[in-house]
Amino acid sequence: MPEITGYAFPNDIHVHWSLMIVMYPYITGFVAGAFIVSALFHVFGREEFRPVARLAMATSLCFMAVATLPLNLHLGHPERSWLVMVTPNLSSAMAGFGMLYSTYLVILVLEVWFVWRQEIIQYARQSRGWKRAFYATLALGTYDTSPEAIAIDHRAATILAAIGLPGACMLHGYVGFIFGAIKANPWWSSPLMPVIFLLSAAVSGIALLSILYQVVAKLNRRAIEGRTVAALARWLWFFLILTMTLELLEIIMLAYEKSESWHIISQLLTTRLEFSFITMQMVVGGLIPLILLGVVVLMDRYLHDRVRNSLCVASAFLLLLQVFSMRWNIVIGGQLLSKSFRGLRSPYSPEIFDREGILVAIGLLIGPFLLLWIFNRILPIFGDDAHAPAHHGDSTKAPAAEVAAG
């Protein structure tokens, strides 16, 4: 039984929204954040993001593929989850999930198709047997690679990215809304919540890509583009500043207003969440990367490539921890505090082997990277990749591959 300090309503001592509900916004955060990076190239034409644009889109798709898993693992009756789609209660914020999720998934899959279409056709032509059938199916019967068709691909990708960007923002802002619109819980109830979720999604997505880009480039023995790393660092810094500002603003408002709930929330932050909030979210994951990235952004020209790249990876890693802590502090923190406003529950620690436990959570984090690996085997993320799925010997180097990056 959890220990209670003060007085908690007798039913308030259970943490019903477990580690899986921490994982869910963490994962959709990567979906939205990675999509933002790809949109920076596709929609806003930031050339420096060309080397990560396809990686970002593939990452977004792979995380999207596992996004519903934590929810289903958490539901008391996952076999009934389809009811959310079939008989939604339209007054519920949660009922929109099915619609938002599927819409965004369709956009994402379509965009991936347009971006990789040339390669799909190329492999369909080059391969034999079942591989040929596979790629021919993916090509959806159209083998048109004329310059006009490619121009249409580019335009479609841009338009889809332009639709997908608000889609990704809504998908994730909506997760924040689920918490922000709970008036019963003062630690959640705030119109800032969707914005904070969205900004921290951008942080986590860009941070993940900063690391992934360098790792994948190293694995593929490709040069790491300095300006891409620097650009990622710049945007990461920008979004970090916004996130931290709003995260602090929310608390400062409560404290300054001396709101009814501040008494218990201040206790929550300084006792139960001391490590995860003050140490991790604010200092180790907030202040330190803020300084490190500040160095990269402001003193880039004095930095050696390797120093800059390492600083970026280090801060990106800390930021991944920061965003996880933020999710934890919101989801779990909100349940440690009783709605009696008089008591706090002892800290929650997830089981290791439980259905909603630590091992499953680790699996959920590794899963998307396995999917990414498989994705890369089927549709190489770097166009001239040696992992071309055509037969080892007879595969001709793909000459048009770089063009397809757009």
Place this chain on the structure above:
Amino acid sequence: MDHPHSPPTPGPSAPPAADAADPGRRDFLGAALTLAGGAAVLLAGAEAAASTEAHVPPPGGDAYNWEEHRWAYVIDTSKCIGCGSCVRGCKAENDVPDGFVRTWVERYIAGPGGSYVDSPKGGLDGFPPVPTAFTPTKAFFVPKMCNHCKETPCVQVCPVGASYRTKDGVVMVDGKSCIGCGYCVQACPYGSRFLNPQTHTAEKCTWCYHRITKGLKPACVEVCPTGTRAFGDMLREDDPVRQTIDHERVSILQAHLLTEPQCFYLHLDMEVR
């Protein structure tokens, strides 16, 4: 709507059940859970039998018509002695799992030097004496339960419509379509809901809907020895509960949230949230 000759619905007196319901709370406490369950079944049976005898079929047939009732609840905190009978009665009647409550009793001890609140096991086993660091000047008990709000946040957030409010004003959960997401548990400002660890669905006080639709009172009202709890029909003009709500100074919990609770309190202290 008007049932001038219907059996005495609300109010503290319940003659046929009174002796069965008040077997001495020490006995009740001492009895094993099975015994308590058995007692409740007996009690319910006795009451059901009693009410069948006095039952005047409503015009339009025997069937319960939910458009002819609108239930409400009044809790007079000044009468509560913290015996916990209601919590035990509810547990036995509704098979409430251990560690959770559908109704509970809070103890408040307050003075100029501070305040202390507790509710050990929801008041299931009563309240042992507790030393306080300050000198108390007042102490009282406050029974709590689902407020059956009109503008209920829990029904609003249910993604599949498994939570709903009946026409006679009772907030319920359809356990067959609840997906167990827990959103309603988070949305309830009163801590009235929980996820049942056996059924994995949301659960809450139903005002003993299975009883009230048979003309009986909720188990907690039935077993309350002091008349702290009263249950009545707002569509009956002569209903004592309606009289109280209409004419007395009543309060509701967390009024600022505008949930329009249908559970009204008399003599509520400012310490109570």
